[in-house]
Structures are given as C-alpha cells and as structure tokens.
Amino acid sequence: MSLVATVATPPRQAEVERYLGGFFDDAIVRADAHAADYRRLWAAARDAASGGKRIRPRLVLGAYDALAPVAARDDAEPAAAAEAVALAAAFELLHTAFLVHDDVIDRDLVRRGEPNVAGRFALDAALRGLERERADAYGQASAILAGDLLIAAAHSVVAGLDVPVERRRAILAVLDECVFAAAAGEHADVRHAAGVRPGEADILAMIEDKTACYSFSAPLRAGALLAGAPRATVERLGEIGRRLGVAFQLQDDVLGVYGDERVTGKTTLGDLREGKETLLIAYARGHAAWVAASSAFGRPDLDEAGARPLRAAIEASGARARVESRIAEEAAAARAAIASAGLPTGLETELLGLAAEATRRSR
Numbered sequence: 001m002s003l004v005a006t007v008a009t010p011p012r013q014a015e016v017e018r019y020l021g022g023f024f025d026d027a028i029v030r031a032d033a034h035a036a037d038y039r040r041l042w043a044a045a046r047d048a049a050s051g052g053k054r055i056r057p058r059l060v061l062g063a064y065d066a067l068a069p070v071a072a073r074d075d076a077e078p079a080a081a082a083e084a085v086a087l088a089a090a091f092e093l094l095h096t097a098f099l100v101h102d103d104v105i106d107r108d109l110v111r112r113g114e115p116n117v118a119g120r121f122a123l124d125a126a127l128r129g130l131e132r133e134r135a136d137a138y139g140q141a142s143a144i145l146a147g148d149l150l151i152a153a154a155h156s157v158v159a160g161l162d163v164p165v166e167r168r169r170a171i172l173a174v175l176d177e178c179v180f181a182a183a184a185g186e187h188a189d190v191r192h193a194a195g196v197r198p199g200e201a202d203i204l205a206m207i208e209d210k211t212a213c214y215s216f217s218a219p220l221r222a223g224a225l226l227a228g229a230p231r232a233t234v235e236r237l238g239e240i241g242r243r244l245g246v247a248f249q250l251q252d253d254v255l256g257v258y259g260d261e262r263v264t265g266k267t268t269l270g271d272l273r274e275g276k277e278t279l280l281i282a283y284a285r286g287h288a289a290w291v292a293a294s295s296a297f298g299r300p301d302l303d304e305a306g307a308r309p310l311r312a313a314i315e316a317s318g319a320r321a322r323v324e325s326r327i328a329e330e331a332a333a334a335r336a337a338i339a340s341a342g343l344p345t346g347l348e349t350e351l352l353g354l355a356a357e358a359t360r361r362s363r
Contacts, residue, residue, distance in 0.1 A: 012065070012085070016057045019089040020049060023153070040124075044117045045146045049096040051112065056095050056219045057088035063223030063237060066347035083161050087171065087226055090157040091219050094175070097150035098182060098214070104143045105190060106274065109136075118143035151179065163226065170225050178218035185210025192277040203279050204246065212245020236341040240351060243334035247358035250327045253278040254320065257311060272310055273302045279326065283319035290317050331358045 024046035031039040064084040100117050103109075109119030122139025126132065158175050161168050188206040192198045198206070220237040255264050256271040257280060271278065275298025284290040293313040296306045314320050334355040338348055 012061050013054060013058070015085045016054065016061075016088050016092065019085050020092060023089065023093075023157075024049070027153075037121075037124075041117075041121075041142055041146055042149075044120050044142075045096070045100070045150060048100055048111070048117055048146070049092060049150075052092075052095075054092060056091035056215060059216065059219035059241070060084065060088040060091055060223040060226075062347055062350055063220045063229075064227045066344040067224050067227035067229040067233065069228070083163055084223065084226055086157055086161060087222055088219075090154040090175070091214075091222070093150045093157065094154040094179070094214060097147040097154065098186075100143050100150070101147040102186070104140050104147070105186065107140075109139065116143070117146050161226070167225060167228065171222050174218050174222050174225065178214035181209040181213040182211075185213075189277075193275060197285070198277050198282060200279065200282055203277065203282055207246050207249045208242060211249045212242050216245035216248070217241030233341070233343070236337065236343075240334055240337045240341065243330050243337060244351070244354055244358060247327050247330035247334065247355070250279060250323055250330070251358055253280055254323055254327075257314065258320070269302055269304065269307055272297060272307050273300055274298065279323050280314050280319050283322045284314045284317040287313070287317035287319075289313040290319075328359055331355045334358070 024042065028039055028042045028046070031042045061084055064087075068084075099111070103111060103116045104118055108116065109122060110116060115123055118136075118139035120139070121142035122135045125135035125138045130138065155172070155175060158172050159168070161171065163171075185206045185208070188198075188202070189210060192202070192206070217238045218241070220241045221234050224234045224237050253271070253276075255268075256266065256276075256278075257268055259266065259268055261268055270276075281297070285294075290313045293309040296302055296310055299306065332355075335352060338351045338355065341348070343351070
C-alpha cells in the first residue's frame with residue numbers, strides 16, 4: 001500500500017493543490033514589486049513545495065472529514081470544508097519550510113535530484129561570477145529567508161481561518177507547539193552530529209520532537225480541533241500520531257541505509273556520510289564489528305565500496321534487527337491506541353492502514 005493513497009481522497013487532495021498554487025501565485029505577484037531575485041526566491045519556494053507525499057494535509061483532512069458534523073461536510077456548507085483545505089495547506093507550507101531549513105543545516109544543495117533553494121541561488125551567484133564561498137553563503141541566506149517566509153505563512157493561514165475564535169486559538173496553539181518541538185528536535189540532531197553521542201532515549205526524544213509532532217500528531221489534532229471534536233478524541237489522536245511518527249521515522253532511518261535508491265529516490269550513502277546518529281548507530285556502537293568498521297562513518301567522501309562494511313557491521317551487531325523490532329512495537333502500540341480510541345470507522349481504518357504501512361513500506 002502506498003502512503004500516497006492512505007488518508008484523503010483524490011478530490012480533496014486536488015483542492016489542497018489548488019490552494020497552494022493560488023498561494024504561491026499571489027506571493028510571486030507581490031514579490032514582483034520588489035526585485036527579480038525576490039520573485040525567483042518565491043518561485044524556488046513554490047518548487048520546493050511541489051511533489052512529495054502530502055501526508056500532513058491528508059492527515060488534517062482525514063481527521064476533519066471523519067469528525068466534522070455532517071452539515072459541515074455537505075455541499076450546503078462549502079465554507080467549512082474550505083477552511084479544512086486551508087489548514088491542510090498550512091501544514092504543507094510548514095513542512096516545506098522545515099525541509100528548506102534542514103537542507104541549510106545539512107549544507108545540502110540538492111533535493112530529489114535537483115538543486116534545492118540554496119543550490120539554485122548558489123548556482124545563480126556562481127554563474128554571475130561570485131566566488132564559491134560567497135555564492136554558497138548567498139544560497140544559504142536565500143534558503144533561510146524562504147523557510148522563514150513559509151513558517152510565517154503557515155501561521156498567517158491558520159490565524160485567518162474563519163472559525164470560532166476559541167477553536168482558532170486552539171489550532172494556533174497546536175501549530176506553535178509543533179514548531180517549538182521541531183526546533184528542539186532539530187537542535188538535538190545538530191548537537192548529536194557535533195559529537196555528543198546519544199543513547200536510545202535521546203534519539204527517540206529527538207524523533208518525537210523533530211518529526212512525529214509536526215508530521216503526524218499535530219495534523220491529526222488540528223483537523224480534529226477544526227471539526228469540533230471532543231478534547232479526549234483530540235488527545236487520543238495526538239498519541240496515535242506520536243506512535244505513528246516514531247515508527248515512520250525509524251523506518252526512514254533503515255531505508256536511508258538499506259533502501260533501494262530506485263524506489264526511495266534517496267541515496268543510501270547520505271546518512272553514513274553525515275555520520276547521522278540514528279538508532280541503528282546507537283545500537284551498533286560498541287559491538288566489535290562496528291568498532292572495526294566505524295572509521296569510515298561520517299567521511300564526506302564515503303563511496304559505495306566504503307559503505308558496504310558499515311552496513312555489514314550494523315547487521316552483524318544486531319542493530320538493524322533491533323530497530324525493526326522497535327518499529328513493529330511502535331506500530332503495534334499505534335494499532336492498540338487506534339482500536340481503543342472510539343474513532344469513526346473510516347478514520348480508524350485509514351489510521352490502521354498507516355500503522356501497517358510503517359512496518360512494510362519501501363519508500
């Protein structure tokens with residue numbers, strides 16, 4: 001089962017795409033009043049937001065569509081449904097902002113095989129004759145600004161939702177909470193890369209903050225809040241999202257080392273080159289096989305031949321099996337939470353599908 005087909009129906013997804021298209025069209029027109037490069041910055045941000053699984057909008061709409069009163073979802077009440085689309089788009093804007101900033105932190109100039117926001121502006125500057133260091137600095141500054149603008153835009157969209165004020169404040173609080181947590185998780189990730197060797201608890205806390213909150217928990221909670229769901233339901237969805245988020249990120253970490261690049265579209269050398277402190281590494285560290293191979297870990301020039309001994313050492317240490325076992329545990333906990341949450345049948349089925357996907361997906 002593809003993650004792309006799990007939570008929201010295609011017509012609803014098309015509404016999100018139209019909203020995002022209109023948002024970026026308007027921003028680009030506004031940018032025309034300033035400078036050509038600023039217009040290009042917004043065009044680059046638009047391109048950064050294109051594609052992807054759209055999992056966050058799908059979770060928002062899945063929760064809203066299942067939990068909103070029937071009248072709010074009928075054609076007779078199009079305004080209410082439109083607010084759900086806007087909220088779904090806000091989470092995609094936030095996700096794009098985090099990706100753009102993450103690339104700056106990781107000093108990546110490419111995403112999905114193409115120059116990212118930083119890469120595009122660095123290349124433009126280099127073509128204009130700027131030396132490499134200054135061109136890269138311009139690219140990074142441009143990407144930071146693009147990410148900042150998208151975070152501000154996500155908040156602006158939510159602040160403008162045409163819903164009762166208390167409901168809007170509650171959704172804004174969820175958005176603020178997930179931005180706060182994501183920054184904490186990103187900072188912890190950077191700290192780990194700076195030489196602080198994390199243990200299992202540190203890595204799981206980082207995953208909850210950096211990924212699980214804004215990617216799964218917050219979209220589900222926000223969609224439920226917009227629908228006017230009871231507080232207990234909102235809280236249960238938050239816990240379900242947390243479990244799903246951890247399972248999906250751990251699987252991402254496994255695919256980042258052992259995945260099929262033709263399927264994932266992502267190199268299996270990146271995490272090993274960066275010396276990324278995942279649970280795989282935390283579990284492998286100290287084992288004789290890892291000690292023997294680990295001098296290559298974190299080498300920027302690591303190639304496939306150098307990566308093979310690292311992968312073999314992770315396997316030999318039992319780390320991969322332990323992480324896959326942990327993924328299964330988190331997915332099982334998510335299934336138990338879903339089954340006991342008293343959710344509408346459609347939403348329960350979709351979330352159970354996500355829990356199953358977490359343990360068997362290949363991209």
